Amino acid sequence: xxxxxxxxxxxxxxxxxxxxxxxxxxxxxxxxxxxxxxxxxxxxxxxxxxxxxxxxxxxxxxxxxxxxxxxxxxxxxxxxxxxxxxxxxxxxxxxxxxxxxxxxxxxxxxxxx
Amino acid sequence: xxxxxxxxxxxxxxxxxxxxxxxxxxxxxxxxxxxxxxxxxxxxxxxxxxxxxxxxxxxxxxxxxxxxxxxxxxxxxxxxxxxxxxxxxxxxxxxxxxxxxxxxxxxxxx
Numbered sequence: 416x417x418x419x420x421x422x423x424x425x426x427x428x429x430x431x432x433x434x435x436x437x438x439x440x441x442x443x444x445x446x447x448x449x450x451x452x453x454x455x456x457x458x459x460x461x462x463x464x465x466x467x468x469x470x471x472x473x474x475x476x477x478x479x480x481x482x483x484x485x486x487x488x489x490x491x492x493x494x495x496x497x498x499x500x501x502x503x504x505x506x507x508x509x510x511x512x513x514x515x516x517x518x519x520x521x522x523x524x525x526x527x528x
Numbered sequence: 529x530x531x532x533x534x535x536x537x538x539x540x541x542x543x544x545x546x547x548x549x550x551x552x553x554x555x556x557x558x559x560x561x562x563x564x565x566x567x568x569x570x571x572x573x574x575x576x577x578x579x580x581x582x583x584x585x586x587x588x589x590x591x592x593x594x595x596x597x598x599x600x601x602x603x604x605x606x607x608x609x610x611x612x613x614x615x616x617x618x619x620x621x622x623x624x625x626x627x628x629x630x631x632x633x634x635x636x637x638x
Binding site: 417458515 | 620
């Protein structure tokens with residue numbers, strides 16, 4: 416158990432809908448990262464938050480947004496969903512601002528139908 | 529965009545053999561990490577090597593880093609069936625976060 420909790424584990428929704436994925440980092444970790452993993456694109460970095468503030472941005476679509484709350488949990492919002500958004504979404508956390516060992520949750524499998 | 533690229537994409541070996549996978553990256557880094565992912569599950573950190581280190585060991589794992597060639601290798605000695613997984617290298621890019629390659633899928637048969 417990595418100590419990172421992601422909910423829900425599975426999500427099936429229709430095109431055009433909006434969903435929210437939730438991540439609770441390891442106790443004490445200030446950084447949260449979001450990744451998208453699909454078969455053809457590998458593990459794509461989406462966004463990172465550090466202590467409530469956006470730290471780095473990757474290949475995140477404008478239809479996607481995220482935030483980190485004062486209690487350090489994070490949410491990834493995906494809207495106007497398309498079939499191609501079907502993927503595994505991972506959250507990871509690490510202790511500090513520098514990029515040391517990251518601990519991954521078990522992921523949310525999103526299926527858009 | 530991918531920072532690290534693993535090679536080979538897939539590797540099949542017998543139990544007891546050594547497995548070597550390579551990673552190349554594009555820009556300067558502070559450290560390079562290797563992770564393992566069992567099918568459909570979260571990634572697990574294996575080892576981190578800093579840019580001023582050339583080699584690091586952890587159990588049956590040996591990692592090398594050549595910053596002049598922007599490459600790293602992960603050696604798993606005496607492979608076991610339980611080592612069957614995908615292996616990813618990850619690098620930090622200055623100003624951005626931990627970027628992963630597409631991974632090497634290792635299959636160890638008994």
